[in-house]
Amino acid sequence: MNKPKIGVIGTPGKWSTEVLAERLKERTGYSLVIDMKDVELRLDTNQLMYKDVDLAQLDGLIVKKISEVYSPATEDRIHMLSHMENLGIKIFSPAQSMGKLINRLSGTLALQAGNVPMPKTRITESEEQAFASVREFGSAILKPLYSTKARGMEILTENDSDESVKATLAAYRKANSIFYIQQTVELDGRDLGMVFLGGEYLCTYARVGNKDSWNTTINSGGKYELFEPTPELIELGRQAQGCFNLSFTTVDIALTNQGPVVFEVSAFGGFKGALEGCGIDAAAAYADYVLEEVAK
Known part of the structure; x- marks a missing residue:
C-alpha cells in the first residue's frame, strides 16, 4: 500500500x-x-x-x-x-x-459568542469614541486587525497626555480601517500558551518577558518555560479553542488578579514553545495526527 x-x-x-x-x-x-x-x-x-x-x-x-x-x-x-x-x-x-x-475582529467575536472571558474590548471607526474608550480604560492597547506577534500594536497609558493619545490614534487610523482597543491587564511578567491537537490538550508553556518590553513575545526577547495549569484552566483553553475546530492551535491565556482571560487563539499554533517549554515534539505529534486522519 x-x-x-x-x-x-x-x-x-x-x-x-x-x-x-x-x-x-x-x-x-x-x-x-x-x-x-x-x-x-x-x-x-x-x-x-x-x-x-x-x-x-x-x-x-x-x-x-x-x-x-x-x-x-x-x-x-x-x-x-x-x-x-x-x-x-x-x-x-x-x-x-x-x-x-x-482577522482579529472575527476571532474576537467568535470567542465572545462562546462566552470566553477576554479583556474589555471596544471596536469603532470614530477617533472621538476611541479617545473616550482609551481614557476610560486608563491603559489600553491598539491592535491591528491583521497582525501576529504584537506587530503594529500601540500601548497607551494614563500618563500619556491627551495630545499624545490623540496623535497616536490619528497615526494609527491612517494605517488601519478601524480601532480595536483592548484594556491592558496586569501580568506577572508572563502569559501562557496552551497547546491543543485535534481538540485534545497537549501541554502548556509560559512566555516570560524581559524587563525592557511591555509584551512577552519571543520577538521582544521573551523565553519559554514549563507551566502546569489547573484542570479549570485547561477547561478554559478547551472552551476557547472549541470555538474554531482547529487541527492544531495555541490558546494565549493571561492570569490576572480578576481571573484568567484569553487574549487570542492562534490559527496555526507554534511548535517551539511546546518543544522548549514542555519538551514535547509537537511537530511529530501533529504529523502522526494528520496521518491518522487521512487514513480514515
Whole structure:
C-alpha cells in the first residue's frame, strides 16, 4: 500500500515549516513545502498547482503558515484552499476555521459568542469614541486587525497626555480601517500558551518577558518555560479553542488578579514553545495526527 503524500503550506526555510515537513518525510518518505505566493488555482480544471505539482492529487495539506504578514490578501489564500476543500481535499486546519482567525475582529467575536472571558474590548471607526474608550480604560492597547506577534500594536497609558493619545490614534487610523482597543491587564511578567491537537490538550508553556518590553513575545526577547495549569484552566483553553475546530492551535491565556482571560487563539499554533517549554515534539505529534486522519 502506498504511503500518503502530505504537503506543508508554510514559509520555506523557516524552522517550524521545515521541521513539520521533515517529520512527515520520516514517516512517509515524502516531503513538499509549499509557498502560497507561488500557488495557482485553476478553476477551469479544478487544479491547485504549485510548480509542476497538482496539490489536489495529494492526500492532504497542512497549513503551518499561510503568510508571513496577515492582511486581506491572506483571506484570499484561505478562499483558494476552501474551494479545494469543498472538492474533497483534506486540509488541516479546515479552511473555514483558519479564516475566522486571520482577522482579529472575527476571532474576537467568535470567542465572545462562546462566552470566553477576554479583556474589555471596544471596536469603532470614530477617533472621538476611541479617545473616550482609551481614557476610560486608563491603559489600553491598539491592535491591528491583521497582525501576529504584537506587530503594529500601540500601548497607551494614563500618563500619556491627551495630545499624545490623540496623535497616536490619528497615526494609527491612517494605517488601519478601524480601532480595536483592548484594556491592558496586569501580568506577572508572563502569559501562557496552551497547546491543543485535534481538540485534545497537549501541554502548556509560559512566555516570560524581559524587563525592557511591555509584551512577552519571543520577538521582544521573551523565553519559554514549563507551566502546569489547573484542570479549570485547561477547561478554559478547551472552551476557547472549541470555538474554531482547529487541527492544531495555541490558546494565549493571561492570569490576572480578576481571573484568567484569553487574549487570542492562534490559527496555526507554534511548535517551539511546546518543544522548549514542555519538551514535547509537537511537530511529530501533529504529523502522526494528520496521518491518522487521512487514513480514515
